[in-house]
Amino acid sequence: MFRFVLRRLLQMVLAFFGTTLIVYALMFAGQGDPIQALAGERPVTPAQRAYLTEKFHLDRTGVGGFFYRYFDYLRNLLQGDLGQSLTGRSIGDILAAAWPVTVKLAVIAMAVTILFGVTAGVLAGIRRASLFDNATLVLTLLVLGIPTIVLAPLAQYLLGVRWPLFPPTAGADPDLYALLLPGIVLGSLSLATALRLTRTSVAENLRADYVRTARSKGLVRRRIIGVHVLRNSLIPVITFLGVELGNLMSGAIITEGVFNIPGVGFNLFRGIRTEDGPLVVGIVSVLVVVYLVANLVVDVLYAVLDPRIRYE
């Protein structure tokens, strides 16, 4: 077990540097004129241009320039310095301010997914072909069919403005209540998927041989479903949720924009729009770590759910 985790951690270091290299290269290749992008449509004075060019080594172009700037970035990164954005703010500070609120949002979304998705999935799986099952299938189909870009403003308008049950936006320092609506919107897509996964998995396992054995042994229904079926059915769901945790954090660009939550997606969007290479690379690097850790946790959890799985 320990060796397994250690090996994975070492792999993570490699994956981390690989992704920063790729992302840095992509930002570098796609970079037009970040100084003009920052100024919008205003003319940029030569003095200002010279100042920013010098500060961010923007005159270093081509393959040589790329490696110069990449290693410069890495050197600072290893010293714990993520660099500065083009407006002169420390990227470390930006990330420190953005992460907590995004994590809160993702946790709420995840909780909604698990609480409603998995529970309803289990119920639908047990009562296959019932009214409840069919209703959830239609509902999830609907949710899966509506993209967040429609769902988020719609939910904001209906539940925030028209019938003011929730505050329409959350802001920078929101309480849990303000984050609830964005959390539900963000979690709804994974909720639908998780529900369907659980339902299928439970329905399938209910017909498995070991369930028949358990029944014939005279075990109570609650124990059969709660312990035997559920535990076996959760493996695909956990895999999905692990990957989804990363998605929830990085994929909140739309939700965070609509509900004005200055989290990671919000900053990523700004970084891309203003061609702010260091900012994008900084955010993506941390996202990569989140994905890697989430995957590791999922792998470890397999062993909990299925004792037959052993890691060496």
Next chain:
Amino acid sequence: MRVRRLAAWTALPLAVTLGLAACGSGGGSGTGQSDPNAAVRIEIAEPQHLVPTNTNETSGSQVLAALFSPLVDYDEANKPYEVAAESVTSSDNKVWTVKLKDGYTFHNGEKVTADNYLDAWNYGAYAPHGQNSSYFFEKIAGYADLQGDKPAAERLSGLKKVDDLTFTVTLTEPYSEFKTMLGYTAFYPLPKAAFSGPGTLKEGYEQAPIGQGPFRMKGSWQHDAKVEVERYDAFPGEQPKVGGVEFRIYQQPTAAYADVLSDNLDVIKTIPTENLSTAATDLGDRFRQSPASSLQVLAFPTFQKEFSNPEVRKAISMAIDRDEITKSIFKDSQRPARSFVSPVVAGYRENTIGTAAEFDPAAAKAKYQAAGGPKKIELSYNGDGGHKDWIDATCNQLKANLGVDCVGTAEPKFADLLTKVKAKQPVGLFRMGWVMDYPSMENYLGPLYSTNGSSNYYGYRNPEFDKLLAEGAKAPNEEAAVAKYQAAEDLLAKDLPVIPLRYGQNNFGHSTKVKNVQMDLFDRIDLLKIEAVS
């Protein structure tokens, strides 16, 4: 088993999170009584900087307008009058004497003196500081010596202190509208406390700027969240009618609009285009419009042979139905333009272009064919600014009315478009926008059309025009200057290097909790007029 306990640990925080659900706040209805101590909440985007000489976008300048009091402001006729200055005078338009009003203090108690202005302006003009608004000082003598990697001087030779409340500004060339310039953000003073050494700004000054205006910082700038200010009671000028302002930072205007609808935010400065069609019903008389300084044009590469004939340019202008496009595409959020300067500056006249701006398809076609215009027209624009719709509509009008082939070409960003235009690559007609730096006709003419203008991308050259601008700058008074600039504008109307299409308009709205919301010339909410309703 150890791992199993780990799983339990992840389940616990989830349960706690769900258990905690706080309650939202209720709203009260307005009775119409003005509350002088309430704070109002105004939407802005994240400012890029909060140092006066480094701020040239509206969000930052909105915040600085609360913290600083300008030397001059503008009256109903858009003419400057003194605020923090006692007088701004000159006998020859070259040496200007600025006298300050006594009694102004910075928020840390420091008395405002001439040195504060000189220090701030010298800091802004010095090229290695990389200040965004440094070009505002280029008319002051000695500016050239402060440019480059290693400037020859550290202070502008044109700035001289006379006594504690008086200083003189010597310009390189006479400029009749220097006083008009002084109302802009770049000309605010900086306290001694802002500097850590001579010419070095203190690290972190912009996190909590100290100014001499009607409001002072309450706490520091909370990035991506808000900037809060409170009334500064020792301010000797006109006192604001609210106790404070919370500038709340939004990335997307749609979010701010939803907040205004539910009284969660008091003022939205720009109602998003997608909400404009319903804004009048959503907000009623709380939906407001006012002229803005921006001007949208289609520019000609006059250096290209097919567009070098003014008659071709006029024919294209006559084939465009401005009114139709502003109405159907922009839902009247912008207004049709038929002059080269905006209605927000003194000296503006309606329809200076005359017949060439009137929609007349038959005459346009005849003129176009007589002048031998090109068979194919290309309209280039930046794809990230929502310009596709009107470019396509314009193209369709040109196709129908001139019988030419027309395509709209999107460049990814405005910067890409500018790069191509600067390299004189054939992009066809291209869209341009202009927002003024200071409310003067000159600002709409000099940078855009003079031979050495900083934004003259069309290759327009007219010695007569340059001469009139120079004469306007030397004119003995504002009226004489405006007359010269108007004559220069008439020349543009004859040559038509660009087709003015639309004036910008501020489409703003407010909640039921504020009244008397007004927008100033620089697209900022007037913080001295706004009132909170309890």
